[in-house]
Amino acid sequence: MKSLNNEPGTLNRYMNLHELTVAHAGAGLAKKEFSSEELTRACFGQIKKTEPSLHSFISVTESQAVKQARAVDKAGDFSQPLAGIPAGIKDLFCTAGVKTTAASKILDDYTPPYSATAVRRLFDRGAVMVGKNNLDEFACGSSTETSAFGPSKNPWDLERVPGGSSGGSAAAVAADQCLYALGTDTGGSIRQPAALCGVVGLKPTYGRVSRFGVVAMASSLDQVGPITKTVEDAAIVLQAIAGVDPLDSTTVDQPVPDYRAGLAAGIKGLTVGVPKEFFGEGLQPDVRAAVEQAIEQLKALGATVREVSLPHSPFALAVYYILMPSELSSNLARYDGLRYGLTANKQTLLENYLATRAQGFGPEIRRRVMLGTYALSAGYYDAYYRKAQKVRTLVRRDFDHAFEQVDCLVTPTTPTVAFKLGEKTGDPLSMYLSDVLTVSINIAGVPAISIPCGLAKPANGKTKLPVGLQIIGNHFDEETILRVAHAYEQATDWHTKRPSLP
Amino acid sequence: MKLSKQAVAHVARLARLGLTDEEAKQYAEQLSSILDYVEQLKRVDTEGIEPTAQVTGLENILRDDVVAGVSPEVKAALLKQAPALEKNLVKTKSVFDEVSE
Numbered sequence: 179m180k181s182l183n184n185e186p187g188t189l190n191r192y193m194n195l196h197e198l199t200v201a202h203a204g205a206g207l208a209k210k211e212f213s214s215e216e217l218t219r220a221c222f223g224q225i226k227k228t229e230p231s232l233h234s235f236i237s238v239t240e241s242q243a244v245k246q247a248r249a250v251d252k253a254g255d256f257s258q259p260l261a262g263i264p265a266g267i268k269d270l271f272c273t274a275g276v277k278t279t280a281a282s283k284i285l286d287d288y289t290p291p292y293s294a295t296a297v298r299r300l301f302d303r304g305a306v307m308v309g310k311n312n313l314d315e316f317a318c319g320s321s322t323e324t325s326a327f328g329p330s331k332n333p334w335d336l337e338r339v340p341g342g343s344s345g346g347s348a349a350a351v352a353a354d355q356c357l358y359a360l361g362t363d364t365g366g367s368i369r370q371p372a373a374l375c376g377v378v379g380l381k382p383t384y385g386r387v388s389r390f391g392v393v394a395m396a397s398s399l400d401q402v403g404p405i406t407k408t409v410e411d412a413a414i415v416l417q418a419i420a421g422v423d424p425l426d427s428t429t430v431d432q433p434v435p436d437y438r439a440g441l442a443a444g445i446k447g448l449t450v451g452v453p454k455e456f457f458g459e460g461l462q463p464d465v466r467a468a469v470e471q472a473i474e475q476l477k478a479l480g481a482t483v484r485e486v487s488l489p490h491s492p493f494a495l496a497v498y499y500i501l502m503p504s505e506l507s508s509n510l511a512r513y514d515g516l517r518y519g520l521t522a523n524k525q526t527l528l529e530n531y532l533a534t535r536a537q538g539f540g541p542e543i544r545r546r547v548m549l550g551t552y553a554l555s556a557g558y559y560d561a562y563y564r565k566a567q568k569v570r571t572l573v574r575r576d577f578d579h580a581f582e583q584v585d586c587l588v589t590p591t592t593p594t595v596a597f598k599l600g601e602k603t604g605d606p607l608s609m610y611l612s613d614v615l616t617v618s619i620n621i622a623g624v625p626a627i628s629i630p631c632g633l634a635k636p637a638n639g640k641t642k643l644p645v646g647l648q649i650i651g652n653h654f655d656e657e658t659i660l661r662v663a664h665a666y667e668q669a670t671d672w673h674t675k676r677p678s679l680p
Numbered sequence: 681m682k683l684s685k686q687a688v689a690h691v692a693r694l695a696r697l698g699l700t701d702e703e704a705k706q707y708a709e710q711l712s713s714i715l716d717y718v719e720q721l722k723r724v725d726t727e728g729i730e731p732t733a734q735v736t737g738l739e740n741i742l743r744d745d746v747v748a749g750v751s752p753e754v755k756a757a758l759l760k761q762a763p764a765l766e767k768n769l770v771k772t773k774s775v776f777d778e779v780s781e
Contacts, residue, residue: 291753398734398735427743430738493724496721499714499717525774535697536699539697548691566718568724571731571732572724606713
């Protein structure tokens, strides 16, 4: 393990540009200390060195990235904080002219003619895309092991998963293959991999960021967000992608505050809630200890800490495993083998549907599509889907009540540190349980961030692995959780820890 | 909730998923264990509770009923995605096995 010195004023001593944060790279570019092309090439140097062992990308787009970087250098305008900065994009975002697979065989050869709004907003601000990150097929998984193109590895321990579904994005940022990445989070898919890879992951409020052009998973839960090395970088990326989009009618027309400006306000006087239900059975003792220590740190920084209760949160995972597959099965109906993507080319329509979807969807997708179809089918709709929607109301009310008493909530992001590849693939339910601390946030639609807060040994290994602290905010109050996360980050050095890669 | 192999085959058919006999058996076990897990929702009293479909409170976001249109390039790129075209239209498969009067 090594520590990263990211203090201002040390740029000139940097050997490795790709190790910079977005904020520091932006400052260096603005001062012409290096060019975007140099920074971009440094990332590709790191990709070439580490990608054979990590597999965090499905596509690497080097020539296009160098072209983008040169154009930004030529324009010479670095007033936008993301101008000239290399990013990884989860391969769930449509990117015009660049293959977009959703890690599924059914979209193996799909090249969209347009870009997702979030990607377009990055490009409009001069961002450079280094490639498309690996993920679980259609973002369905917690380990990248359901990817049709093989799993990514955790840079801290190559025998372990990086988490999922945005596992490729988190691994790429942790391994300095890019300076930040874009992910999506339906039940924890940004926060859980960020926690397992020791980086920062932010899931904004549902409706804060446009989902137009993102391959849909579960439409009432999906949200786009950044994976970064620091909280400040998360604020910078959120600033670029947040806001209403006429192409996504679920985006909310609320003012977008200056997230970066609010970071330094400190947390004196804030009240932090600790929901007792998130510290129950199944929580690894070392993870609990790291999170409890982080809570002590928040107290030392001037926050008031009080225990709260979210009594329905233990039911959130069951709600999720009805709502998500139901919405997924409906969204995935579009893969019909007729308009785009894989086709089995059978004679009749029914045969073609059956064969295309049998060949194109992996086992986890088929499992979830069947579960969703069953939950929505005649005779079961009220017992499953409607019941889950009612419990969703109760889960959401718990959060509303909590936020009447506290400014934010803190919990562990995951019950354990990274697990081994293959450890949970035989038992879908045990895999689902790795999302148990993140799903209720999507059910309620509130924002949450995961930041590094320690290192702990897994029960079945010797290498110490990252632990994530989850900070949950009220609807559209990303400012408060970024502020708390930033204050914690400034007081500790967990975010500077990087894995030692071969 | 125990799901039979036959029930799984039926659901797979509804979802237009081709399934082998062996797969139906395996999915029957896995889906049953997931359904057992979600059974716990029965313990939650939801009497008089309204369902939540989405959380931001937005309702009926409508746009003007006008054709936005796409550029000829995008149109061509979209059509190029289809496995089969006829007269610049996406060609589907036959719906019936045999033609009958």
